[in-house]
Amino acid sequence: MKNEFYELDKIICELNVVVNLYEELYGNKENVQFLNRNRLHSFSIFQKSMFFEIICRLSALFDPPGKRDKNLTLEYLLEKYSGKINKEIYLEAESIKYDFSKTNIKAYRNKVYAHYDLNKYLGKKQIATNISYQAVNDILKKLSSLVVKMGLYVGKIDKEQILVRDTKLPKHSNGLTLLNKLKGA
Numbered sequence: 001m002k003n004e005f006y007e008l009d010k011i012i013c014e015l016n017v018v019v020n021l022y023e024e025l026y027g028n029k030e031n032v033q034f035l036n037r038n039r040l041h042s043f044s045i046f047q048k049s050m051f052f053e054i055i056c057r058l059s060a061l062f063d064p065p066g067k068r069d070k071n072l073t074l075e076y077l078l079e080k081y082s083g084k085i086n087k088e089i090y091l092e093a094e095s096i097k098y099d100f101s102k103t104n105i106k107a108y109r110n111k112v113y114a115h116y117d118l119n120k121y122l123g124k125k126q127i128a129t130n131i132s133y134q135a136v137n138d139i140l141k142k143l144s145s146l147v148v149k150m151g152l153y154v155g156k157i158d159k160e161q162i163l164v165r166d167t168k169l170p171k172h173s174n175g176l177t178l179l180n181k182l183k184g185a
Contacts, residue, residue: 004076004080005156011057012140015140016141017167018057019137020169024174024179025179026050034179034182055109056109056113058100084153093146103139
């Protein structure tokens, strides 16, 4: 049965796959040096594209619900089910939103990708972020758990159903396998 809880959790888990693949490809100096040393320019484009996707999609999860056209976000669920969720769920949501705000990812998305901030591009302003694989993975894990918890609490996720979502690619087709094939290993 499709509903906003199942769909938002699916979006979160799909993003987690991208984050984990990004970490496998670009998460250590040895891999990046290998890709740079072999002048695999396409991997530089892949890296920028994946980073862009991670920043924009993660930020979108915390966007406002929208006025006329609704956005499938945490805020949308909190607003729609405000009279049906308990204080514990609300506080958990606030904690996750706080963790996300500490990364400064949304400001980065807004200045760099959404608005092409002139001062940033002219080198007159630096935009500091606190982005780490651990922080992003923790936020996504907590957010997925919260969305499922909310769905169960308001009766939109079947208590008898077991949700299983992969957040990593299978070993035979992940980023490390790709790098090993490129290295000839």
